[in-house]
Amino acid sequence: MPGEARLLVVDDEPNIRELLSATLRYAGFDVTTAADGREAVQLVERVRPDLVVLDVMLPDMDGFAVASRLRAAGRRTPVLFLTARDEAEHKLKGLGLGDDYVTKPFSLEEVLARIRAVLRRTRGDLDLPTRLQVADLELDEEGHQVWRAGRRVKLSPTEYKLLHYFMVNAGRVLSKAQILDHVWNYDFGGDRNVVESYVSYLRRKIDTVEPRLIHTLRGVGYVLRAPRQ
Amino acid sequence: MPGEARLLVVDDEPNIRELLSATLRYAGFDVTTAADGREAVQLVERVRPDLVVLDVMLPDMDGFAVASRLRAAGRRTPVLFLTARDEAEHKLKGLGLGDDYVTKPFSLEEVLARIRAVLRRTRGDLDLPTRLQVADLELDEEGHQVWRAGRRVKLSPTEYKLLHYFMVNAGRVLSKAQILDHVWNYDFGGDRNVVESYVSYLRRKIDTVEPRLIHTLRGVGYVLRAPRQ
DNA sequence: CGCCAAGCTCAGCCCGGCCTGAGAGTTTCC
DNA sequence: GGAAACTCTCAGGCCGGGCTGAGCTTGGCG
Numbered sequence: 001m002p003g004e005a006r007l008l009v010v011d012d013e014p015n016i017r018e019l020l021s022a023t024l025r026y027a028g029f030d031v032t033t034a035a036d037g038r039e040a041v042q043l044v045e046r047v048r049p050d051l052v053v054l055d056v057m058l059p060d061m062d063g064f065a066v067a068s069r070l071r072a073a074g075r076r077t078p079v080l081f082l083t084a085r086d087e088a089e090h091k092l093k094g095l096g097l098g099d100d101y102v103t104k105p106f107s108l109e110e111v112l113a114r115i116r117a118v119l120r121r122t123r124g125d126l127d128l129p130t131r132l133q134v135a136d137l138e139l140d141e142e143g144h145q146v147w148r149a150g151r152r153v154k155l156s157p158t159e160y161k162l163l164h165y166f167m168v169n170a171g172r173v174l175s176k177a178q179i180l181d182h183v184w185n186y187d188f189g190g191d192r193n194v195v196e197s198y199v200s201y202l203r204r205k206i207d208t209v210e211p212r213l214i215h216t217l218r219g220v221g222y223v224l225r226a227p228r229q
Numbered sequence: 230m231p232g233e234a235r236l237l238v239v240d241d242e243p244n245i246r247e248l249l250s251a252t253l254r255y256a257g258f259d260v261t262t263a264a265d266g267r268e269a270v271q272l273v274e275r276v277r278p279d280l281v282v283l284d285v286m287l288p289d290m291d292g293f294a295v296a297s298r299l300r301a302a303g304r305r306t307p308v309l310f311l312t313a314r315d316e317a318e319h320k321l322k323g324l325g326l327g328d329d330y331v332t333k334p335f336s337l338e339e340v341l342a343r344i345r346a347v348l349r350r351t352r353g354d355l356d357l358p359t360r361l362q363v364a365d366l367e368l369d370e371e372g373h374q375v376w377r378a379g380r381r382v383k384l385s386p387t388e389y390k391l392l393h394y395f396m397v398n399a400g401r402v403l404s405k406a407q408i409l410d411h412v413w414n415y416d417f418g419g420d421r422n423v424v425e426s427y428v429s430y431l432r433r434k435i436d437t438v439e440p441r442l443i444h445t446l447r448g449v450g451y452v453l454r455a456p457r458q
Numbered sequence: 459c460g461c462c463a464a465g466c467t468c469a470g471c472c473c474g475g476c477c478t479g480a481g482a483g484t485t486t487c488c
Numbered sequence: 489g490g491a492a493a494c495t496c497t498c499a500g501g502c503c504g505g506g507c508t509g510a511g512c513t514t515g516g517c518g
Contacts, residue, residue: 219505
């Protein structure tokens with residue numbers, strides 16, 4: 001439970017806006033949305049969000065302009081910028097302390113991770129768990145590290161994101177479609193065989209000892225869980 | 230009791246439309262129907278459904294077009310798409326989060342399960358039970374797991390769906406025809422001996438201990454129930 | 459008590475979902 | 489600039505599960 005933090009999501013594309021707001025609400029945040037910079041500035045005054053998720057390409061004003069308006073108004077609300085891959089490089093110098101950015105197209109897991117990290121820093125939300133555990137499988141979010149049976153395991157970025165998603169949803173069956181939606185970028189067009197491949201990689205790295213934790217449910221999906229219970 | 234949620238069912242085939250609306254009404258939902266995209270868009274405004282069940286193949290406009298119309302209109306009504314098997318693969322990226330899809334031909338149990346899952350996510354209907362129990366027989370919907378007398382039991386997908394249907398209707402006599410209609414796809418052409426076969430499989434897996442829970446009523450059907458007192 | 463319909467069970471075929479190794483294409487890092 | 493790591497695709501093969509058909513069992517009824 002993210003402690004009911006208030007978020008303001010600002011993006012002019014309805015699809016992205018909806019994608020984000022639905023995901024973040026489901027993750028337990030209190031979400032307000034805005035479609036342009038003007039609306040965003042107004043809403044910040046009204047809802048006093050703990051964090052603003054802000055597209056840098058807005059129809060009326062640059063995302064950075066919005067951000068400096070916030071700061072000029074005395075708010076030091078942290079901002080998570082959404083930016084195209086090539087814009088990111090030279091623009092990120094504009095970041096204030098506590099701010100961060102994610103490049104489009106992003107994956108939902110990525111956005112959630114960044115939001116949690118920012119809130120942890122700025123609000124001192126130490127109640128946000130930083131360590132996930134299922135049986136003898138451990139994942140440290142801050143240190144990006146994973147252990148199985150006490151042994152350190154090295155994972156690629158995608159493997160890590162997949163495992164993280166599994167662990168946050170331990171005990172819950174996840175369809176391949178769901179996994180694709182959360183772990184892969186929203187514009188990924190390939191087929192779900194990727195998920196099978198990565199589950200296979202993961203198993204080889206973290207699930208070669210008993211008890212097996214990743215289970216296949218034919219025709220349904222996968223689930224990470226410790227036996228018994 | 231689904232809490233009186235309002236549904237809008239959109240499909241141009243009268244058979245499917247009726248099949249769905251009758252089933253969903255019987256399951257306790259407040260159902261409105263539409264035969265094409267134009268009508269659907271209008272009705273969404275009027276009835277403000279909690280969820281739209283939407284065929285992707287409509288005579289006048291693509292189901293996805295309808296969905297984006299809804300989103301453009303500011304509604305964040307979740308959508309359950311009905312899609313042919315081969316369309317499903319590559320299109321599922323158009324889904325907003327909170328949306329889901331079912332492939333045609335579907336089984337009614339499948340549709341009901343998806344609808345409940347979506348409502349649970351989007352409305353936060355956490356009061357909807359996720360765990361069913363009859364005597365010492367337990368079924369966990371989220372984890373797709375079943376226990377009898379405290380022992381974990383492994384079921385195939387069809388066995389699971391059948392048991393789920395039994396448990397939701399515990400105490401009610403179900404004819405083989407009813408079971409066929411709900412658990413098997415609507416285009417299933419085989420004979421009802423399948424039901425007998427699967428009841429047999431189920432008994433072997435979950436009903437070998439006292440008290441027996443699955444009872445045969447010759448010439449009538451089956452019923453799952455714990456003995457009196 | 460014997461017959462018949464209904465129900466039960468099991469072997470077996472077939473299909474499709476899943477896994478995995480190989481490899482192409484791309485990015486990252488030294 | 490090259491090597492290593494990583495992502496994704498493809499296809500072959502395996503195996504679990506779906507369904508069928510036939511023979512057997514059970515229960516109802518005259």
